Amino acid sequence: MKVFKFGGASLESVERIRQVAQIVQSFPEEKLLIVISAMAKTTNELEKVAESFFLRKREIAAQLLFNIEQQHLNVAEALLGTREHPLFTQLQQFFTEAEWTLGEKPMRTYDYYYDQLVSLGELLSTAIVSAFFNSVGIHNTWLDVRDVFRTDDNFRDANIDWVYTQRQVTEKVVPLFDKANLVITQGFIGSTDQNESVTLGREGSDYSAAVFANMLDAESQTIWKDVEGLKNADPKLFPNTVNIPEISYGEVIEMAYYGAQVIHPKTIKPLQNKQIPLLVKCFLDKNLPGTVIRETSDVKQLPPIIVLKKNQVLLNITSKDYSFITEDKISDIYEIFHGLKVKINLMQNGAINFSCCIDNNPEKIELLIKTLHQQFKIVYNEGLELLTVRYYHNGLLEELSDGHTILLEQRSPATVQRLWKK
Ligand code: ASP
Ligand code: MG
Numbered sequence: 001m002k003v004f005k006f007g008g009a010s011l012e013s014v015e016r017i018r019q020v021a022q023i024v025q026s027f028p029e030e031k032l033l034i035v036i037s038a039m040a041k042t043t044n045e046l047e048k049v050a051e052s053f054f055l056r057k058r059e060i061a062a063q064l065l066f067n068i069e070q071q072h073l074n075v076a077e078a079l080l081g082t083r084e085h086p087l088f089t090q091l092q093q094f095f096t097e098a099e100w101t102l103g104e105k106p107m108r109t110y111d112y113y114y115d116q117l118v119s120l121g122e123l124l125s126t127a128i129v130s131a132f133f134n135s136v137g138i139h140n141t142w143l144d145v146r147d148v149f150r151t152d153d154n155f156r157d158a159n160i161d162w163v164y165t166q167r168q169v170t171e172k173v174v175p176l177f178d179k180a181n182l183v184i185t186q187g188f189i190g191s192t193d194q195n196e197s198v199t200l201g202r203e204g205s206d207y208s209a210a211v212f213a214n215m216l217d218a219e220s221q222t223i224w225k226d227v228e229g230l231k232n233a234d235p236k237l238f239p240n241t242v243n244i245p246e247i248s249y250g251e252v253i254e255m256a257y258y259g260a261q262v263i264h265p266k267t268i269k270p271l272q273n274k275q276i277p278l279l280v281k282c283f284l285d286k287n288l289p290g291t292v293i294r295e296t297s298d299v300k301q302l303p304p305i306i307v308l309k310k311n312q313v314l315l316n317i318t319s320k321d322y323s324f325i326t327e328d329k330i331s332d333i334y335e336i337f338h339g340l341k342v343k344i345n346l347m348q349n350g351a352i353n354f355s356c357c358i359d360n361n362p363e364k365i366e367l368l369i370k371t372l373h374q375q376f377k378i379v380y381n382e383g384l385e386l387l388t389v390r391y392y393h394n395g396l397l398e399e400l401s402d403g404h405t406i407l408l409e410q411r412s413p414a415t416v417q418r419l420w421k422k
Helices: 014-025 042-054 058-080 086-103 110-118 120-135 162-178 205-215 249-258 265-273 327-339 362-373 394-401
Strands: 002-006 032-036 141-143 182-186 189-191 197-199 220-225 246-248 278-282 291-294 305-319 346-349 353-359 376-390 405-411 415-421
Touching: 002 205, 014 058, 014 120, 032 120, 032 205, 042 058, 042 086, 042 110, 042 120, 058 086, 058 120, 086 110, 086 120, 110 120, 110 197, 120 141, 120 182, 141 162, 162 182, 162 205, 182 205, 205 220, 205 265, 246 249, 249 265, 249 291, 249 305, 249 376, 265 278, 305 362, 327 353, 327 362, 346 405, 362 376, 376 394, 394 415
Parallel strands: 002 032, 002 220, 032 182, 141 182, 220 278, 246 291
Antiparallel strands: 189 197, 278 291, 305 353, 305 376, 346 353, 376 415, 405 415
């Protein structure tokens, strides 16, 4: 058994969906569980629906939803060659449910409504792909992952109940392979014990696929992307990037942690725990070697790995009365960050101050500063970038830093981080 994941870019157009079909057809004997995310930028568009709804701009929300509906119906019709197909009834049901939500008066949290609306993207894309595959002889079963992935009600970043979900996978998913070699299901979403839809965090489909790979004891997981494989830096930001043919789980988890938008950071653990290799392959040319991520201590051939996180804020937290900022104060500060779910990307402390770098999320920062201000003096600096380089050499570092004012730096033999202003 193998697990495949196809992301939004691979479903961006009718042609690309046909390409995905060809890839799947080239594994005729294989049992495949295929995890799919929403088509193209649908998740972003659904986020706008959720925002408009919550701001009580009901007409705008309805119009945005209507546009999404038309796009999906058009793609479905182009693939199936008709609108006379049970798929269209299924799609209609999904849209009707979303319209009901839009008809409600928002009484619960934004995150709750976000999940009820945004989860639609994956339901639509998987239903379309599954019906299209069956229509061209790629027999498959469509699975509503909300019947399998049980989570808590931490909406927008829900946590999987591993025990319950494992049981569902064994009892409900495994038998589906007796009917057809292929099961198609949604990434990114799940359900609470109250049958409320949840999402697992943006770009979470990689993680969904890894949960399945773990629970099905898959032989491998493949993430099909529109790029060659994992690169040592984002080619949109840096020239002369190189492909990495093989890399360890540990290295990828570090890259993701530092902000490389390669693979969802939660993806590695479920795979590592069962020693399941993760392959990153290009759906535009499946003969390209791609990248293999697995347990290997061989980092000798790795090129310098460069990650740039933009839109950073430096917070300087100083005690008001010159008292030291030591363990007890640091623990108070951490509690505040933890409570507001703000992740610290880099930190440093001195006698009476604590500096840290965080993503610029205006709503959270406002609340954070307000809370910290009760105990501390706060100064902050926006519009910064955080560079991380693993396996650096000084020549490269100076070249990358040229023309920037460095505000904070941290170095270990393997990693350097620099926070700078352009
Ligand atoms: N569709 C979701 C998103 O765009 C999940 C994913 O793509 O992995 O965030
Ligand atoms: Mg996506």
